[in-house]
Amino acid sequence: MNQNKYVISIKREALRCSFKGKKSLKSFPKAFGNKEKNIFISCNEDESILKLKVSASNYKNVYIKMQEITNVVVNELHSLKEMIYASSFYDDCMIAEAKINIKIDKEYYEELRKIYDLPEKLEEAYILIKKRMEYINSFIQKSYGKIKIKANKKDISIYNIRLNIFDKYGISESDLMFFVSSVFMCLRDIEISNIKELQKALLETDKKLNLKCEDGIKNICNELKEEKTRIDKENEYSKEDIINISNDYNEYAYNQRYCMQKNKNLVAESVVIIKDAIANGIDFEVLNENKSTVEFRGNGNIEFVIEGNKTDRDNYIFPIITDDKYISKQEMKKAGLSVPNAILLDKDMNKKDIEELVSEYYNKKIVVKPRNTNYGTGITVFSKKASKSQILNAIEYAFKFDNNVLIEEYKKGMEYRFLVINGKVLSVCHRRIASVVGDGKSTIKELIDAKNKEPWHALTGTPVKMDEPVKEYLKLQDLNYESIIPEGKRIFLRTNSNCSTGGESIDYTDIMPSKFKKIAEKAAKVFDAKICGVDIIIDNLQKDEYSIIEINDNPGYSINEWPYEGRGEKIGISILKLLNLMN
Numbered sequence: 001m002n003q004n005k006y007v008i009s010i011k012r013e014a015l016r017c018s019f020k021g022k023k024s025l026k027s028f029p030k031a032f033g034n035k036e037k038n039i040f041i042s043c044n045e046d047e048s049i050l051k052l053k054v055s056a057s058n059y060k061n062v063y064i065k066m067q068e069i070t071n072v073v074v075n076e077l078h079s080l081k082e083m084i085y086a087s088s089f090y091d092d093c094m095i096a097e098a099k100i101n102i103k104i105d106k107e108y109y110e111e112l113r114k115i116y117d118l119p120e121k122l123e124e125a126y127i128l129i130k131k132r133m134e135y136i137n138s139f140i141q142k143s144y145g146k147i148k149i150k151a152n153k154k155d156i157s158i159y160n161i162r163l164n165i166f167d168k169y170g171i172s173e174s175d176l177m178f179f180v181s182s183v184f185m186c187l188r189d190i191e192i193s194n195i196k197e198l199q200k201a202l203l204e205t206d207k208k209l210n211l212k213c214e215d216g217i218k219n220i221c222n223e224l225k226e227e228k229t230r231i232d233k234e235n236e237y238s239k240e241d242i243i244n245i246s247n248d249y250n251e252y253a254y255n256q257r258y259c260m261q262k263n264k265n266l267v268a269e270s271v272v273i274i275k276d277a278i279a280n281g282i283d284f285e286v287l288n289e290n291k292s293t294v295e296f297r298g299n300g301n302i303e304f305v306i307e308g309n310k311t312d313r314d315n316y317i318f319p320i321i322t323d324d325k326y327i328s329k330q331e332m333k334k335a336g337l338s339v340p341n342a343i344l345l346d347k348d349m350n351k352k353d354i355e356e357l358v359s360e361y362y363n364k365k366i367v368v369k370p371r372n373t374n375y376g377t378g379i380t381v382f383s384k385k386a387s388k389s390q391i392l393n394a395i396e397y398a399f400k401f402d403n404n405v406l407i408e409e410y411k412k413g414m415e416y417r418f419l420v421i422n423g424k425v426l427s428v429c430h431r432r433i434a435s436v437v438g439d440g441k442s443t444i445k446e447l448i449d450a451k452n453k454e455p456w457h458a459l460t461g462t463p464v465k466m467d468e469p470v471k472e473y474l475k476l477q478d479l480n481y482e483s484i485i486p487e488g489k490r491i492f493l494r495t496n497s498n499c500s501t502g503g504e505s506i507d508y509t510d511i512m513p514s515k516f517k518k519i520a521e522k523a524a525k526v527f528d529a530k531i532c533g534v535d536i537i538i539d540n541l542q543k544d545e546y547s548i549i550e551i552n553d554n555p556g557y558s559i560n561e562w563p564y565e566g567r568g569e570k571i572g573i574s575i576l577k578l579l580n581l582m583n
Helices: 059-079 106-113 122-144 173-185 195-209 214-225 230-235 239-254 268-279 318-323 325-334 351-361 388-398 444-451 455-459 468-476 514-526 571-578
Strands: 006-018 041-043 049-056 082-084 098-104 148-151 156-161 283-288 293-298 301-306 342-346 366-370 404-409 414-421 424-432 435-437 490-492 504-507 531-538 547-552
Touching: 006 059, 006 173, 049 059, 059 082, 059 173, 059 239, 059 268, 082 239, 098 106, 098 173, 106 122, 122 148, 122 156, 122 173, 122 195, 122 214, 122 230, 156 173, 173 195, 173 214, 195 214, 268 283, 268 293, 268 571, 318 325, 325 342, 325 404, 325 514, 325 547, 342 351, 351 388, 351 404, 366 388, 388 404, 414 514, 414 571, 424 514, 424 571, 435 444, 514 531, 514 547
Parallel strands: none
Antiparallel strands: 006 049, 006 082, 006 098, 041 049, 098 156, 148 156, 283 293, 293 301, 342 404, 366 404, 414 424, 414 531, 424 504, 435 490, 531 547
Protein backbone atom coordinates (compact mmCIF):
# COMPACT_ATOMS: atom_id res chain seq x y z
CA MET A 1 0.00 0.00 0.00
CA ASN A 2 1.01 3.60 -0.58
CA GLN A 3 2.77 4.81 2.57
CA ASN A 4 1.55 8.41 2.12
CA LYS A 5 -1.97 7.76 3.38
CA TYR A 6 -2.84 11.36 4.21
CA VAL A 7 -1.62 14.87 4.93
CA ILE A 8 -2.63 16.41 8.24
CA SER A 9 -2.62 20.12 9.08
CA ILE A 10 -3.02 21.72 12.49
CA LYS A 11 -3.97 25.29 13.15
CA ARG A 12 -4.12 26.39 16.75
CA GLU A 13 -4.79 29.82 18.15
CA ALA A 14 -2.82 31.12 21.11
CA LEU A 15 -3.61 34.13 23.26
CA ARG A 16 -0.59 36.25 24.14
CA CYS A 17 -0.64 37.48 27.71
CA SER A 18 1.68 38.74 30.44
CA PHE A 19 3.20 36.32 32.94
CA LYS A 20 0.39 37.38 35.28
CA GLY A 21 -2.28 36.50 32.72
CA LYS A 22 -3.17 39.95 31.41
CA LYS A 23 -4.11 39.96 27.71
CA SER A 24 -1.43 41.54 25.51
CA LEU A 25 -2.09 44.91 23.92
CA LYS A 26 1.07 44.85 21.81
CA SER A 27 1.09 44.48 18.03
CA PHE A 28 2.24 41.38 16.13
CA PRO A 29 5.88 40.72 17.18
CA LYS A 30 8.54 41.84 14.66
CA ALA A 31 10.46 38.63 15.37
CA PHE A 32 7.90 36.75 13.26
CA GLY A 33 8.40 38.87 10.15
CA ASN A 34 5.52 39.50 7.74
CA LYS A 35 2.30 38.11 9.23
CA GLU A 36 0.83 37.81 5.73
CA LYS A 37 3.69 35.65 4.42
CA ASN A 38 4.77 33.63 7.46
CA ILE A 39 3.53 30.07 6.79
CA PHE A 40 3.88 29.04 10.46
CA ILE A 41 2.96 32.08 12.55
CA SER A 42 0.33 34.73 11.85
CA CYS A 43 -2.47 36.36 13.80
CA ASN A 44 -6.17 37.18 13.85
CA GLU A 45 -7.55 40.69 13.45
CA ASP A 46 -6.97 40.82 17.17
CA GLU A 47 -3.15 40.72 17.11
CA SER A 48 -3.01 39.40 20.66
CA ILE A 49 -4.17 36.03 19.28
CA LEU A 50 -1.49 34.20 17.31
CA LYS A 51 -2.28 31.48 14.76
CA LEU A 52 0.23 28.61 14.64
CA LYS A 53 0.02 26.40 11.55
CA VAL A 54 1.82 23.27 10.41
CA SER A 55 1.33 20.38 7.96
CA ALA A 56 2.96 16.96 7.61
CA SER A 57 2.40 13.53 6.11
CA ASN A 58 1.50 11.88 9.44
CA TYR A 59 0.29 12.75 12.93
CA LYS A 60 3.69 12.13 14.55
CA ASN A 61 5.62 14.56 12.32
CA VAL A 62 2.94 17.24 12.52
CA TYR A 63 2.97 17.06 16.33
CA ILE A 64 6.77 17.31 16.47
CA LYS A 65 6.73 20.31 14.14
CA MET A 66 4.01 21.99 16.22
CA GLN A 67 6.22 21.49 19.26
CA GLU A 68 9.15 23.20 17.53
CA ILE A 69 7.02 26.12 16.32
CA THR A 70 5.45 26.62 19.74
CA ASN A 71 8.85 26.56 21.45
CA VAL A 72 10.17 29.21 19.04
CA VAL A 73 7.10 31.40 19.66
CA VAL A 74 7.49 31.07 23.43
CA ASN A 75 11.19 31.97 23.24
CA GLU A 76 10.49 35.13 21.22
CA LEU A 77 7.54 36.12 23.43
CA HIS A 78 9.72 35.65 26.52
CA SER A 79 11.84 38.64 25.47
CA LEU A 80 8.61 40.69 25.35
CA LYS A 81 7.71 39.43 28.84
CA GLU A 82 4.77 37.54 27.40
CA MET A 83 3.60 33.93 27.27
CA ILE A 84 0.91 31.76 25.66
CA TYR A 85 -2.32 31.27 27.60
CA ALA A 86 -3.08 27.53 27.88
CA SER A 87 -6.89 27.59 27.69
CA SER A 88 -9.41 28.31 24.94
CA PHE A 89 -11.42 30.37 27.42
CA TYR A 90 -10.44 33.77 28.77
CA ASP A 91 -12.85 35.61 31.07
CA ASP A 92 -15.56 33.04 30.20
CA CYS A 93 -15.28 33.71 26.46
CA MET A 94 -13.87 31.22 23.94
CA ILE A 95 -11.03 33.13 22.30
CA ALA A 96 -8.83 30.35 20.93
CA GLU A 97 -9.51 27.07 19.15
CA ALA A 98 -7.70 24.27 17.36
CA LYS A 99 -8.43 23.13 13.82
CA ILE A 100 -7.42 19.92 12.05
CA ASN A 101 -7.53 19.31 8.30
CA ILE A 102 -7.01 15.81 6.89
CA LYS A 103 -6.45 15.27 3.18
CA ILE A 104 -6.55 11.64 2.05
CA ASP A 105 -4.01 10.74 -0.62
CA LYS A 106 -5.80 10.07 -3.93
CA GLU A 107 -3.83 6.93 -4.74
CA TYR A 108 -4.43 5.61 -1.25
CA TYR A 109 -8.13 6.34 -1.59
CA GLU A 110 -8.25 4.09 -4.65
CA GLU A 111 -6.72 1.34 -2.54
CA LEU A 112 -9.36 1.97 0.15
CA ARG A 113 -12.09 1.55 -2.44
CA LYS A 114 -10.89 -2.03 -2.90
CA ILE A 115 -11.48 -2.63 0.83
CA TYR A 116 -14.67 -0.65 1.49
CA ASP A 117 -17.75 0.26 -0.52
CA LEU A 118 -16.92 3.93 -1.16
CA PRO A 119 -18.01 6.68 -3.58
CA GLU A 120 -16.07 6.97 -6.82
CA LYS A 121 -14.99 10.53 -6.11
CA LEU A 122 -12.93 11.48 -3.05
CA GLU A 123 -14.88 14.73 -2.50
CA GLU A 124 -18.02 12.63 -2.10
CA ALA A 125 -16.24 10.55 0.52
CA TYR A 126 -15.50 13.74 2.48
CA ILE A 127 -19.25 14.45 2.57
CA LEU A 128 -19.79 10.93 3.91
CA ILE A 129 -17.11 11.46 6.58
CA LYS A 130 -18.72 14.77 7.61
CA LYS A 131 -22.14 13.18 8.08
CA ARG A 132 -20.82 10.30 10.19
CA MET A 133 -18.48 12.47 12.27
CA GLU A 134 -21.33 14.80 13.13
CA TYR A 135 -23.08 11.75 14.59
CA ILE A 136 -20.12 10.64 16.79
CA ASN A 137 -19.61 14.28 17.84
CA SER A 138 -22.13 13.72 20.64
CA PHE A 139 -19.87 11.06 22.19
CA ILE A 140 -16.71 13.16 22.23
CA GLN A 141 -17.81 16.71 23.02
CA LYS A 142 -17.09 16.26 26.75
CA SER A 143 -13.40 16.35 25.82
CA TYR A 144 -13.36 18.57 22.73
CA GLY A 145 -16.40 20.80 23.08
CA LYS A 146 -18.96 21.25 20.31
CA ILE A 147 -16.67 20.66 17.35
CA LYS A 148 -17.73 21.47 13.81
CA ILE A 149 -17.00 19.50 10.65
CA LYS A 150 -16.80 20.77 7.11
CA ALA A 151 -16.36 18.73 3.92
CA ASN A 152 -14.21 20.59 1.42
CA LYS A 153 -13.34 19.49 -2.11
CA LYS A 154 -9.78 18.69 -1.10
CA ASP A 155 -10.03 17.69 2.58
CA ILE A 156 -12.12 17.29 5.70
CA SER A 157 -11.95 20.10 8.24
CA ILE A 158 -12.58 19.63 11.98
CA TYR A 159 -12.64 22.92 13.83
CA ASN A 160 -13.87 24.73 16.93
CA ILE A 161 -11.84 22.16 18.90
CA ARG A 162 -11.29 23.22 22.47
CA LEU A 163 -7.58 23.52 23.39
CA ASN A 164 -6.23 20.70 25.53
CA ILE A 165 -4.88 22.39 28.65
CA PHE A 166 -3.31 19.12 29.75
CA ASP A 167 -0.85 19.18 26.86
CA LYS A 168 1.94 21.76 26.58
CA TYR A 169 1.11 22.41 22.93
CA GLY A 170 -2.68 22.79 23.11
CA ILE A 171 -3.38 19.54 21.30
CA SER A 172 -1.83 16.20 22.21
CA GLU A 173 -0.40 13.45 20.05
CA SER A 174 -3.23 11.22 21.33
CA ASP A 175 -5.76 13.81 20.15
CA LEU A 176 -4.25 13.71 16.68
CA MET A 177 -4.27 9.92 16.58
CA PHE A 178 -7.91 9.91 17.66
CA PHE A 179 -9.04 12.33 14.94
CA VAL A 180 -7.01 10.62 12.20
CA SER A 181 -8.48 7.24 13.08
CA SER A 182 -11.97 8.79 13.37
CA VAL A 183 -11.81 10.21 9.84
CA PHE A 184 -10.88 6.83 8.35
CA MET A 185 -13.40 5.00 10.53
CA CYS A 186 -16.12 7.26 9.16
CA LEU A 187 -15.54 5.77 5.72
CA ARG A 188 -17.13 2.59 7.09
CA ASP A 189 -20.87 2.05 7.31
CA ILE A 190 -21.21 1.03 10.96
CA GLU A 191 -23.56 1.90 13.79
CA ILE A 192 -22.18 3.25 17.08
CA SER A 193 -24.28 3.84 20.17
CA ASN A 194 -21.68 4.29 22.95
CA ILE A 195 -17.99 4.90 23.68
CA LYS A 196 -17.23 1.19 23.94
CA GLU A 197 -18.51 0.58 20.41
CA LEU A 198 -16.68 3.68 19.16
CA GLN A 199 -13.38 2.38 20.57
CA LYS A 200 -13.94 -1.05 19.01
CA ALA A 201 -14.66 0.47 15.59
CA LEU A 202 -11.63 2.76 15.79
CA LEU A 203 -9.29 -0.07 16.77
CA GLU A 204 -10.62 -2.32 14.01
CA THR A 205 -10.04 0.43 11.46
CA ASP A 206 -6.59 1.17 12.83
CA LYS A 207 -5.54 -2.47 12.58
CA LYS A 208 -7.02 -2.95 9.11
CA LEU A 209 -5.38 0.17 7.66
CA ASN A 210 -2.20 0.12 9.80
CA LEU A 211 -2.68 3.73 10.87
CA LYS A 212 -0.60 3.18 14.04
CA CYS A 213 -3.05 5.17 16.17
CA GLU A 214 -3.87 2.45 18.72
CA ASP A 215 -2.31 4.16 21.73
CA GLY A 216 -4.10 7.43 21.07
CA ILE A 217 -7.44 5.69 20.52
CA LYS A 218 -7.18 3.89 23.87
CA ASN A 219 -6.02 7.04 25.72
CA ILE A 220 -8.86 9.21 24.46
CA CYS A 221 -11.58 6.55 24.75
CA ASN A 222 -10.51 5.79 28.32
CA GLU A 223 -10.70 9.51 29.04
CA LEU A 224 -14.21 9.68 27.54
CA LYS A 225 -15.32 6.79 29.77
CA GLU A 226 -14.26 8.59 32.95
CA GLU A 227 -16.87 10.23 35.11
CA LYS A 228 -14.97 13.49 34.87
CA THR A 229 -13.64 14.19 31.40
CA ARG A 230 -11.20 16.82 30.21
CA ILE A 231 -13.67 19.71 30.16
CA ASP A 232 -15.09 18.74 33.56
CA LYS A 233 -11.60 18.86 35.04
CA GLU A 234 -10.72 22.17 33.36
CA ASN A 235 -13.96 23.73 34.62
CA GLU A 236 -12.78 23.07 38.17
CA TYR A 237 -9.71 25.26 37.59
CA SER A 238 -9.73 28.92 38.53
CA LYS A 239 -8.20 31.56 36.26
CA GLU A 240 -5.23 31.65 38.63
CA ASP A 241 -4.78 27.89 38.14
CA ILE A 242 -4.80 28.34 34.34
CA ILE A 243 -2.22 31.13 34.63
CA ASN A 244 0.02 28.86 36.72
CA ILE A 245 -0.33 26.04 34.17
CA SER A 246 0.46 28.50 31.38
CA ASN A 247 3.57 29.67 33.20
CA ASP A 248 4.74 26.08 33.71
CA TYR A 249 4.27 25.25 30.01
CA ASN A 250 5.99 28.41 28.89
CA GLU A 251 8.90 27.85 31.27
CA TYR A 252 9.32 24.34 29.85
CA ALA A 253 9.26 25.59 26.26
CA TYR A 254 11.67 28.44 27.09
CA ASN A 255 14.12 25.88 28.47
CA GLN A 256 14.11 24.18 25.06
CA ARG A 257 15.51 27.32 23.40
CA TYR A 258 18.92 25.76 22.70
CA CYS A 259 17.70 22.43 21.32
CA MET A 260 15.18 20.61 19.16
CA GLN A 261 12.46 18.33 20.50
CA LYS A 262 13.35 15.49 18.14
CA ASN A 263 16.66 16.02 16.33
CA LYS A 264 18.92 15.97 19.39
CA ASN A 265 22.08 15.18 17.39
CA LEU A 266 22.04 18.33 15.27
CA VAL A 267 24.96 20.68 15.87
CA ALA A 268 24.00 23.87 17.69
CA GLU A 269 24.42 26.01 14.55
CA SER A 270 21.82 23.92 12.69
CA VAL A 271 19.43 24.41 15.59
CA VAL A 272 20.06 28.17 15.46
CA ILE A 273 19.25 28.51 11.77
CA ILE A 274 16.21 26.21 11.97
CA LYS A 275 14.74 28.22 14.83
CA ASP A 276 15.34 31.48 12.94
CA ALA A 277 13.75 29.90 9.86
CA ILE A 278 10.66 28.87 11.85
CA ALA A 279 10.27 32.35 13.32
CA ASN A 280 10.22 33.80 9.80
CA GLY A 281 8.01 31.17 8.17
CA ILE A 282 10.70 29.34 6.19
CA ASP A 283 10.00 25.62 5.90
CA PHE A 284 12.67 23.04 6.65
CA GLU A 285 13.40 19.34 6.65
CA VAL A 286 16.23 17.55 8.43
CA LEU A 287 17.66 15.23 5.77
CA ASN A 288 20.53 13.75 7.76
CA GLU A 289 20.59 14.40 11.49
CA ASN A 290 24.04 12.92 12.12
CA LYS A 291 25.56 15.07 9.35
CA SER A 292 23.38 18.06 10.30
CA THR A 293 22.14 18.37 6.72
CA VAL A 294 19.00 20.49 6.42
CA GLU A 295 16.88 21.54 3.43
CA PHE A 296 15.24 24.97 3.58
CA ARG A 297 12.37 26.19 1.39
CA GLY A 298 11.47 29.86 1.21
CA ASN A 299 11.01 32.78 -1.16
CA GLY A 300 10.53 30.29 -4.01
CA ASN A 301 14.00 28.80 -3.43
CA ILE A 302 15.37 25.54 -2.06
CA GLU A 303 18.77 25.53 -0.33
CA PHE A 304 20.83 22.93 1.54
CA VAL A 305 22.85 23.87 4.62
CA ILE A 306 25.27 21.54 6.42
CA GLU A 307 26.18 22.19 10.07
CA GLY A 308 24.37 25.51 9.95
CA ASN A 309 26.96 27.29 7.78
CA LYS A 310 28.27 25.14 4.95
CA THR A 311 26.54 26.30 1.78
CA ASP A 312 27.24 26.53 -1.94
CA ARG A 313 27.99 30.25 -1.55
CA ASP A 314 31.54 29.53 -0.35
CA ASN A 315 34.01 28.05 -2.85
CA TYR A 316 35.16 24.48 -2.21
CA ILE A 317 38.80 25.41 -1.60
CA PHE A 318 38.09 27.87 1.24
CA PRO A 319 37.76 25.21 4.00
CA ILE A 320 40.86 23.41 2.73
CA ILE A 321 43.00 26.54 2.99
CA THR A 322 41.64 27.69 6.35
CA ASP A 323 42.09 24.24 7.90
CA ASP A 324 45.79 24.76 7.27
CA LYS A 325 46.65 27.27 9.99
CA TYR A 326 50.08 27.97 8.53
CA ILE A 327 49.05 28.71 4.92
CA SER A 328 46.02 30.76 5.94
CA LYS A 329 48.17 32.97 8.15
CA GLN A 330 50.71 33.43 5.37
CA GLU A 331 47.94 34.52 2.97
CA MET A 332 46.65 37.05 5.49
CA LYS A 333 50.17 38.32 6.07
CA LYS A 334 50.58 38.88 2.30
CA ALA A 335 47.40 40.97 2.41
CA GLY A 336 48.99 43.27 4.99
CA LEU A 337 47.21 41.86 8.02
CA SER A 338 48.94 41.29 11.34
CA VAL A 339 49.43 37.63 12.32
CA PRO A 340 51.79 35.99 14.87
CA ASN A 341 55.21 34.93 13.62
CA ALA A 342 55.48 31.14 13.46
CA ILE A 343 57.65 28.18 12.51
CA LEU A 344 56.51 24.79 11.22
CA LEU A 345 57.64 21.41 12.57
CA ASP A 346 57.30 18.03 10.86
CA LYS A 347 56.76 14.75 12.74
CA ASP A 348 59.42 13.06 10.60
CA MET A 349 62.10 15.51 11.74
CA ASN A 350 64.59 14.06 14.21
CA LYS A 351 64.50 15.22 17.81
CA LYS A 352 67.77 17.13 17.51
CA ASP A 353 66.55 19.22 14.54
CA ILE A 354 63.28 20.00 16.36
CA GLU A 355 65.13 21.14 19.47
CA GLU A 356 67.44 23.32 17.40
CA LEU A 357 64.55 25.01 15.56
CA VAL A 358 62.56 25.53 18.75
CA SER A 359 65.49 26.75 20.86
CA GLU A 360 64.83 30.40 20.00
CA TYR A 361 61.44 30.05 21.77
CA TYR A 362 62.80 28.69 25.07
CA ASN A 363 61.87 30.91 28.02
CA LYS A 364 59.39 32.83 25.91
CA LYS A 365 55.63 33.10 25.81
CA ILE A 366 54.40 30.91 22.95
CA VAL A 367 51.51 28.89 21.53
CA VAL A 368 51.92 25.30 20.35
CA LYS A 369 49.22 23.91 18.07
CA PRO A 370 48.60 21.27 15.38
CA ARG A 371 48.75 22.69 11.85
CA ASN A 372 45.22 21.52 11.09
CA THR A 373 42.99 21.74 14.14
CA ASN A 374 39.55 22.82 15.26
CA TYR A 375 37.81 23.42 18.58
CA GLY A 376 41.08 24.01 20.41
CA THR A 377 42.21 20.39 19.98
CA GLY A 378 45.86 19.78 20.80
CA ILE A 379 46.64 23.43 21.57
CA THR A 380 48.82 24.57 24.48
CA VAL A 381 49.12 28.26 25.31
CA PHE A 382 52.03 29.49 27.44
CA SER A 383 51.04 32.93 28.70
CA LYS A 384 54.09 32.81 30.96
CA LYS A 385 57.64 32.03 29.85
CA ALA A 386 57.87 28.34 28.98
CA SER A 387 60.84 26.11 29.76
CA LYS A 388 62.46 23.76 27.27
CA SER A 389 60.80 20.68 28.81
CA GLN A 390 57.35 22.32 28.83
CA ILE A 391 57.65 23.27 25.16
CA LEU A 392 58.88 19.83 24.09
CA ASN A 393 56.03 18.16 26.03
CA ALA A 394 53.50 20.48 24.34
CA ILE A 395 54.97 19.65 20.92
CA GLU A 396 54.71 15.91 21.66
CA TYR A 397 51.08 16.42 22.70
CA ALA A 398 50.28 18.39 19.51
CA PHE A 399 51.84 15.69 17.31
CA LYS A 400 49.15 13.31 18.57
CA PHE A 401 46.65 15.26 16.44
CA ASP A 402 48.68 16.16 13.32
CA ASN A 403 51.94 15.40 11.54
CA ASN A 404 52.76 19.12 11.45
CA VAL A 405 52.92 21.45 14.45
CA LEU A 406 53.05 25.25 14.62
CA ILE A 407 55.08 27.22 17.15
CA GLU A 408 53.74 30.77 17.35
CA GLU A 409 54.68 33.80 19.33
CA TYR A 410 52.21 34.50 22.12
CA LYS A 411 50.15 37.67 21.75
CA LYS A 412 48.91 39.36 24.89
CA GLY A 413 45.30 40.44 25.03
CA MET A 414 41.72 39.24 24.89
CA GLU A 415 40.55 36.93 22.13
CA TYR A 416 37.47 37.95 20.11
CA ARG A 417 35.45 36.01 17.55
CA PHE A 418 34.32 38.27 14.68
CA LEU A 419 31.54 36.63 12.69
CA VAL A 420 31.53 37.78 9.07
CA ILE A 421 28.54 37.05 6.83
CA ASN A 422 28.60 38.15 3.19
CA GLY A 423 31.43 40.62 3.80
CA LYS A 424 30.04 42.28 6.94
CA VAL A 425 30.77 41.71 10.63
CA LEU A 426 27.45 40.89 12.26
CA SER A 427 28.63 39.91 15.70
CA VAL A 428 31.66 40.05 17.95
CA CYS A 429 32.03 38.01 21.09
CA HIS A 430 34.79 37.42 23.59
CA ARG A 431 35.34 33.82 24.53
CA ARG A 432 36.13 33.72 28.22
CA ILE A 433 38.38 30.80 29.12
CA ALA A 434 36.65 27.90 30.89
CA SER A 435 36.40 28.81 34.55
CA VAL A 436 34.53 28.23 37.80
CA VAL A 437 33.66 30.60 40.62
CA GLY A 438 34.18 29.29 44.14
CA ASP A 439 31.48 29.09 46.79
CA GLY A 440 33.78 28.28 49.72
CA LYS A 441 32.55 24.68 50.10
CA SER A 442 32.51 22.86 46.74
CA THR A 443 35.50 21.21 45.08
CA ILE A 444 36.58 22.30 41.60
CA LYS A 445 35.20 19.04 40.21
CA GLU A 446 31.82 19.69 41.88
CA LEU A 447 31.79 23.25 40.50
CA ILE A 448 32.51 21.93 36.99
CA ASP A 449 29.74 19.33 37.30
CA ALA A 450 27.29 22.04 38.40
CA LYS A 451 28.33 24.34 35.54
CA ASN A 452 27.84 21.57 33.00
CA LYS A 453 24.21 21.26 34.13
CA GLU A 454 23.50 24.91 33.25
CA PRO A 455 21.19 25.15 30.17
CA TRP A 456 23.78 27.13 28.17
CA HIS A 457 26.52 24.53 28.60
CA ALA A 458 24.30 21.44 28.59
CA LEU A 459 22.14 22.29 25.57
CA THR A 460 24.67 24.06 23.34
CA GLY A 461 27.07 21.14 23.59
CA THR A 462 29.83 23.17 25.29
CA PRO A 463 30.61 21.28 28.50
CA VAL A 464 33.65 22.19 30.56
CA LYS A 465 36.07 19.40 29.73
CA MET A 466 38.19 17.72 32.37
CA ASP A 467 41.25 16.61 30.42
CA GLU A 468 45.04 16.62 30.67
CA PRO A 469 45.51 20.36 29.86
CA VAL A 470 43.11 21.22 32.72
CA LYS A 471 45.04 19.03 35.16
CA GLU A 472 48.31 20.64 34.11
CA TYR A 473 46.95 24.18 34.31
CA LEU A 474 45.47 23.57 37.76
CA LYS A 475 48.81 22.13 38.82
CA LEU A 476 50.53 25.37 37.77
CA GLN A 477 48.18 27.15 40.19
CA ASP A 478 48.91 24.62 42.97
CA LEU A 479 45.37 23.25 42.60
CA ASN A 480 43.64 20.02 41.64
CA TYR A 481 40.07 18.78 41.11
CA GLU A 482 39.56 18.31 44.86
CA SER A 483 40.63 21.86 45.78
CA ILE A 484 37.99 24.08 47.40
CA ILE A 485 37.90 27.65 46.08
CA PRO A 486 37.05 30.67 48.28
CA GLU A 487 33.62 32.18 47.69
CA GLY A 488 33.53 34.62 44.75
CA LYS A 489 37.01 33.73 43.43
CA ARG A 490 37.19 32.78 39.74
CA ILE A 491 39.63 30.05 38.74
CA PHE A 492 40.54 29.56 35.10
CA LEU A 493 40.89 25.94 34.04
CA ARG A 494 42.96 26.04 30.87
CA THR A 495 44.73 28.41 28.50
CA ASN A 496 42.68 28.20 25.30
CA SER A 497 39.31 29.98 25.20
CA ASN A 498 37.35 27.71 22.84
CA CYS A 499 33.71 27.26 23.85
CA SER A 500 33.99 23.63 22.73
CA THR A 501 36.18 23.02 25.79
CA GLY A 502 33.94 24.96 28.17
CA GLY A 503 34.69 28.59 27.39
CA GLU A 504 31.85 31.10 27.58
CA SER A 505 30.90 33.78 25.05
CA ILE A 506 30.26 37.39 25.98
CA ASP A 507 28.68 39.73 23.41
CA TYR A 508 30.99 42.63 22.43
CA THR A 509 29.27 43.67 19.19
CA ASP A 510 28.29 47.15 20.34
CA ILE A 511 31.54 47.72 22.24
CA MET A 512 34.01 46.73 19.51
CA PRO A 513 35.43 49.70 17.54
CA SER A 514 34.64 49.66 13.81
CA LYS A 515 38.36 49.69 12.90
CA PHE A 516 38.72 46.11 14.12
CA LYS A 517 35.52 45.04 12.38
CA LYS A 518 36.99 46.31 9.11
CA ILE A 519 40.11 44.23 9.73
CA ALA A 520 37.98 41.09 10.16
CA GLU A 521 36.09 41.93 6.96
CA LYS A 522 39.40 42.35 5.13
CA ALA A 523 40.56 38.93 6.39
CA ALA A 524 37.34 37.31 5.09
CA LYS A 525 37.85 39.01 1.72
CA VAL A 526 41.29 37.41 1.36
CA PHE A 527 39.53 34.05 0.97
CA ASP A 528 36.33 35.42 -0.61
CA ALA A 529 34.56 33.89 2.40
CA LYS A 530 30.77 34.32 2.68
CA ILE A 531 30.44 32.76 6.13
CA CYS A 532 33.43 32.70 8.45
CA GLY A 533 34.75 33.47 11.90
CA VAL A 534 37.88 35.59 12.39
CA ASP A 535 39.65 35.21 15.75
CA ILE A 536 41.61 38.29 16.75
CA ILE A 537 43.72 39.03 19.84
CA ILE A 538 43.42 42.66 21.00
CA ASP A 539 45.09 43.96 24.15
CA ASN A 540 43.68 47.50 24.11
CA LEU A 541 40.58 48.48 22.15
CA GLN A 542 41.72 52.11 22.11
CA LYS A 543 44.95 51.29 20.29
CA ASP A 544 45.49 49.90 16.77
CA GLU A 545 47.51 46.80 17.65
CA TYR A 546 45.94 43.40 16.96
CA SER A 547 46.88 39.92 15.81
CA ILE A 548 44.73 37.52 13.80
CA ILE A 549 45.28 34.05 15.19
CA GLU A 550 42.82 32.11 13.04
CA ILE A 551 40.11 32.20 10.39
CA ASN A 552 37.37 29.56 10.57
CA ASP A 553 35.36 28.23 7.64
CA ASN A 554 33.02 26.45 10.09
CA PRO A 555 32.48 29.01 12.84
CA GLY A 556 30.47 27.89 15.85
CA TYR A 557 28.16 30.90 15.61
CA SER A 558 25.69 29.59 18.19
CA ILE A 559 27.91 31.40 20.71
CA ASN A 560 27.20 34.64 18.82
CA GLU A 561 23.44 34.18 18.63
CA TRP A 562 23.15 32.63 22.10
CA PRO A 563 25.96 34.22 24.14
CA TYR A 564 26.48 33.21 27.76
CA GLU A 565 26.30 36.93 28.58
CA GLY A 566 24.80 39.72 26.46
CA ARG A 567 22.13 40.26 23.84
CA GLY A 568 23.31 38.16 20.91
CA GLU A 569 22.63 38.67 17.21
CA LYS A 570 20.28 36.91 14.75
CA ILE A 571 22.97 35.13 12.74
CA GLY A 572 20.61 32.55 11.27
CA ILE A 573 18.48 35.24 9.66
CA SER A 574 21.52 36.77 7.93
CA ILE A 575 22.47 33.38 6.47
CA LEU A 576 18.89 32.80 5.30
CA LYS A 577 19.04 36.19 3.55
CA LEU A 578 22.41 35.33 2.01
CA LEU A 579 20.76 32.23 0.56
CA ASN A 580 17.83 34.30 -0.81
CA LEU A 581 15.38 32.35 1.32
CA MET A 582 13.97 35.57 2.76
CA ASN A 583 14.12 39.26 1.91
